Amino acid sequence: MYQNIRENLMNDVSVLIGGKAGDGINSAGALVAQLLNHLGYDIYFSIDYPSLIRGGHNFAIIRGSDHSIGTCWNPIDFVLALNNETIERHRDRYTPETTILFNADQVKSAGVGIPVNAILAGENAPAIMGNSAIIGGFAKAAGIEWDVVKTVFTASLPKGVDLNLKVAKRAYDQGEKIHRVSTGTKLPRPLFTGNEAIGIGMVKGGLEAYVSYPMTPSSTLLHFLAEYQEKFGITVVHPENEIAVILMALGFAYTGKRSGVGTSGGGFCLMTEGLSLAGMAELPLVLVVSQRTGPSTGLPTYTGQSDLQFVLHAGQGEYPRLIVAPGDAQQALFWSEIAMNSAWKFQIPAFILADKTLSEGTYSINPSVLSDVPSGDSPGWPGTVPYLRYADVPSGISPLAFPGMKDAVIKVNSYAHDEAGITSEEAGVVEQMTRKRLRKWERLTAEMQGYPGVTLSGNPEASTALLCWGSTKGVCNEIASLLGLRVIQPIILSPFPAVQLKDAITGVTKLIAVEENATAQLATLAEQYGIVPDKRILRYDGRPFSPDDLLIKIKEVIV
């Protein structure tokens, strides 16, 4: 079967780098990704690592392809082994064409041994530059021009470019071409992780404050925004816990500052009372929830899609919320901006629901299709006194004023309240305010129908369709292009895009739900709207579907 797949993947290359935690797999992988990027490929790059700091086996797979990708096949073209375990553990991925390059000081194997210590000694370079020797050796073996290596090192390394290049060049000159990688057709594109794309999207949407407590796989978003806080002009705060996180963010929102929070399932559990407050007090907020394998602490560094129903229902009471689940970095960029604008337009909590695969996976972005998202904001207060924070206007969206504005007494309240924001337990007032919030929900639902909330890809005429959400759209697209299937990916999950989804399944006779959870949470949601998947293919071991495995499972259900 691999042969068939390879024929479909003529212009496609996969590189695996493995070593111990602490070996710099991530940064070496990023360099390989940029090399392939500069050869003209679309990139997908994922990292598999256990929840520890030193030791343990880490590996990254970098794939380049002539089409947009979000998954990696099992077979690999190149292995870069920094330890013996890499050689042993991934044998099932080898084909007769696989080229193995390894650190000859650490690893015994067939293939190309790179004398890392000798090369480092020759340049009087520190041990930390050993990976540059491996990458130099890889570049030669793959037939990559030296100029490309030079360009990539120069652009990507924060410091020590010259010495790293000297180390790489020694390995490059000592090596030989083995498996020439063909050159792609595209200009190099920006590479971003899903979390970085979410961050940029939020900044494009006017983010002014990001508040977060570290939790994998959301932490890299905190790190990214903290690193760029001055360039973007944003405040980044890491408080004592997730309860403080969401309450602080709501404090920012009260002053008119666009704020966002980020976490994963466990941290989001702590945020739910604050979420409900945002719903009741009608404070705009963006929440990034990046899923990992649950329940509880679960598998901190592995993926999952088991929190959709939780995020849909979290927080006591009834209030509108927006949930978008982008499936790759490009979508993350676009939808994060929409989430921010919608939160402020409707004064609601808006979720960006991600997962480890998306958050920590690196993708090519096509900047030329970065669309301009319409900016969203609530009506401003015209200055009429008294200011009514919860004015019962027809749209349900009360004009916003912020503390400091002259004669606006701005009272927000977690209790049931009247138009002025004063606590009220009057039945009539409670009903009136509930209806006001419901009208926002109706408005939001109508507005979201104007967005591409359900994407259709693969063969749009096919009668067999894969129904997926979030990062699994990458692997589903891969299989769909091989088998000629339709792929339907709802991106908006609340308010549920029932009309668009029904349009998307027109002509489908077999609908297959593909999800990384044990109970088919999107399928369950769709069923509430009368859309009943015929088959469910589920994975819940923390690993993303590989196209190889999914292909077999889909073939089983479409016969």
Added chain:
Amino acid sequence: MTGRQLITNAQNTWCPGCGNFSIQHTLKNILAEMEQEGKSLDDIVLVSGIGCHAKMADYLNINSFYALHGRAIPVATGIKLGNPRLTVICCSGDGDSYAEGLDHLIFAAKRNIDITVIIHNNRVYGLTTGQYTPTSPLGFKGKSTPSGTAEYPFNPLELMLASGATYVARGYTKKMDLLKKLVMGGIAHKGFAFLDVLQICATFFPAADYYSPRVYELSDHDSTSFESACIKSREWDYNSDARIALGTFFTRSLPCFDDKMAVHEIEAKDRKQAIEELLRMRA
């Protein structure tokens, strides 16, 4: 000068004799004075938690954020960071900030965020009809501890001194002149101001007969000395019988979190340029 009407039309539902009235009057008088001195009340925000104290948000006619039980302080922190020009006053209860949200109190002190926290310390849960709080005396018989509590109270002043609060004071609702002075001192203090107010709960812990003969106003006390503040704060441990000092125990001038976190705001076009530069760098 016609000042703003400072009390809303909301119906007041505190019990007759409740210590909250004293705190409300104190705040009202301070607001009136601030307005007379030219401070715009538009630049003041009151944040409250949940409990009897928190009704202050409904009763005072100023900007307010009526938050969640225990969560007034992180909201107040976000507001101060969001707009450092604002004067942020946080009313919180002992159940609020000594139990449910103790972490936030400690961290606010640790950060030295420039807000004023007034703890309405009636040493009992009033709104939930009479259970013990972290400052109820040992053996307190509440509805959840009918045989008496099995735990000692903690001393919030000691806790705040240990946590890095830069203004630590204690007031009493039956000493209103002093209370006003202490609240004003807290608002004027640049940094985290903490004020524990011994408050009478007329219904569930009417302790005036205990407090009144024991309280005295600090004098000849060097409030700039951390050691003196620690010694004075330990004189009464909220449990055993002792004299109860009122006044400012400690003040210190230190850089504030909101100043240190201040962000240089950038224009939309510069932000756009930063994004474009990042896109270029990653290609």
